[in-house]
Amino acid sequence: MTEHVNTGFERGTDGPKVILAGIDGSDSSLRAVAYAAGLARRQNALLALVYVQPVMAAGASLGAPVAEATGEVAEEIVTGIREAAERLKGIFDVRWEFHTFRGDPYAGLVSAAQELTADAVVVGASEQAGHRIVGSVAVRLVKAGRWPVTVVP
Template sequence: MAAFDFSDLPDGTPLLRPESQRPRDPAFQHPVVVGFDGSGASERALAYAAGMARRLGGGLVIVHVANRIPATVWAGCEPPVFIDVPDNRSEALGLELACADHLSDVPWILVERGGDICHEIEDVAKEFAADAIVVGGSSGFVSRLFGSVACRLVKHAKRPVVVIP
């Protein structure tokens, strides 16, 4: 029997419920999710997402995903193996967010993940039943070579994606 089916209360109320059925702060019932890494593009996305959450009367879920890099593996392992790199910027980003004036009147939380950026942002949006995802546009050699986070999210996300230039 699963832990959430166990009931000790006389009225049959379960003591534990699955994560998806736990009560949540009303501000986070259908929040706006924004990807944030401290870059200029993510700063602009954060400002837009905060305004969007304010207009919708909801909360803001800020997602920071730790970096992943391809690991060199002996014997030519295929497909490439990726490793999560410890990201010591999380605490600094949290302090930066706590001091941000444009977040002072919006309920927000910071969610830290490791893994593929697009997958993790969409996964958090799904967990929170987000109304929208906001990300900053990217430019440069790496995004042209591997595809930008914004383009990948637009193609695969199951909810509206707003890309801020």
């Protein structure tokens, strides 16, 4: 009789260990973060907050102002998260990290989920009307089928 030892990692067997939430400062992304924080707290998982810093096309990037602006957005998001975490300390504690990735939102979230070995991804529903036709980041993540994806309205 041989004994089988499972040495492989299998997603979703013991609940999520890393829950990734995409954040861009929009109302829907902030609701997604709140939802993901609740999941992370209940599952004792790490909440990985990811801001994808846009990369401008070569013709559009005429210097540092765009990079500085997106860097400022990231700093504002981190400051807001830290302030909220401090206000909730002792009431609603959750382990969290903030990460910035560069690229378009879909590719950035995919890279983040792979690099951080996310077990689940939570994003806000797109607030742009055109995405109903072309497909939002959330729809593309769901279609990729690599992680359970929760879309928060």
